[in-house]
Amino acid sequence: MTDRPTSALLGPAEIRALAAQLGIRPTKSLGQNFLHDPNTIRRIVRTASLADREPVLEVGPGLGSLTLGLLEAGHPVVAVEIDPVLSGALPGTVAARVPAAALDVLRADALRVTEVPGAPSALVANLPYNVAVPVVLHLLSVLPSLQRGLVMVQAEVAERLVAPPGSRTYGVPSVKAAWYAAATRAGSVPPSVFWPVPNVESGLVRLVRRDPPTTTADRREVFAVVDAAFAQRRKTLRAALAGWAGSPAAAEQALRAAGISPQARGETLTVGEFARLAEHKPG
Numbered sequence: 001m002t003d004r005p006t007s008a009l010l011g012p013a014e015i016r017a018l019a020a021q022l023g024i025r026p027t028k029s030l031g032q033n034f035l036h037d038p039n040t041i042r043r044i045v046r047t048a049s050l051a052d053r054e055p056v057l058e059v060g061p062g063l064g065s066l067t068l069g070l071l072e073a074g075h076p077v078v079a080v081e082i083d084p085v086l087s088g089a090l091p092g093t094v095a096a097r098v099p100a101a102a103l104d105v106l107r108a109d110a111l112r113v114t115e116v117p118g119a120p121s122a123l124v125a126n127l128p129y130n131v132a133v134p135v136v137l138h139l140l141s142v143l144p145s146l147q148r149g150l151v152m153v154q155a156e157v158a159e160r161l162v163a164p165p166g167s168r169t170y171g172v173p174s175v176k177a178a179w180y181a182a183a184t185r186a187g188s189v190p191p192s193v194f195w196p197v198p199n200v201e202s203g204l205v206r207l208v209r210r211d212p213p214t215t216t217a218d219r220r221e222v223f224a225v226v227d228a229a230f231a232q233r234r235k236t237l238r239a240a241l242a243g244w245a246g247s248p249a250a251a252e253q254a255l256r257a258a259g260i261s262p263q264a265r266g267e268t269l270t271v272g273e274f275a276r277l278a279e280h281k282p283g
């Protein structure tokens with residue numbers, strides 16, 4: 001297959017030219033690694049398995065690589081970008097390449113967004129790697145319209161997001177993501193398709209929203225016991241939860257009441273078990 005000559009997508013030459021024109025020097029602190037491979041962009045859009053014209057939320061559109069891919073495929077896009085130069089330039093880039101595209105650009109920190117226009121049902125993003133997990137968790141919590149997602153993150157973070165209980169990489173991100181969604185791996189992406197080239201592999205993660213576990217505890221309470229359990233992940237829960245419960249004996253009592261062995265470690269508990277444990281937090 002060859003690239004369509006009429007493609008709106010950005011290749012290496014276009015990315016360099018746009019960056020030079022805008023005076024952009026990609027910064028590590030904002031996780032600015034821009035995609036410059038049209039085949040990877042099409043693959044991401046395809047892998048997102050979106051419905052026809054499904055409205056999409058994109059976090060960190062950057063120079064517009066993935067935004068153009070989504071718009072070219074007919075999806076309305078709301079794009080949240082923290083960098084004012086990039087957010088300011090995006091409408092012009094898009095107008096020149098996908099005329100009449102349905103694009104809304106918000107200049108905002110995705111970690112502080114509480115609403116977006118257009119009730120997007122899918123999150124599709126090449127996320128800023130240093131804040132990828134908090135961004136995903138925050139958006140799933142504040143935007144109930146989001147039903148699914150395909151996000152690109154550092155491969156190591158992808159492993160953590162999808163890890164099942166009992167695995168080496170299971171931890172706080174795995175449990176908290178599982179509160180909102182089923183997360184599965186959806187492929188790998190090599191460093192060579194980015195400019196500048198990052199020193200890590202990237203991974204795609206598919207998210208499918210599901211109901212949280214049925215529990216009388218609220219999310220904040222459940223996440224508090226998750227944080228406590230993994231703060232000392234090598235310890236038994238009886239020891240690790242002593243601070244959370246007030247004492248090792250109180251932790252043991254709560255664990256027994258929740259039907260969990262006090263000798264278990266946090267890395268073996270499902271999100272449902274953490275929820276049950278939160279219900280038994282001593283007064």
Ligand code: SAM
Pocket residue numbers: 030031032033034035036059060061062063064065066067080081082083086108109110111125126127128129131
């Ligand atoms: N989507 C583009 C692409 O694939 O080429 C750029 C992806 S780049 C990995 C991450 C983008 O997220 C950058 O444009 C960066 O400025 C932006 N960003 C970083 N932190 C952000 C935040 N807290 N909220 C919104 N955007 C952010």
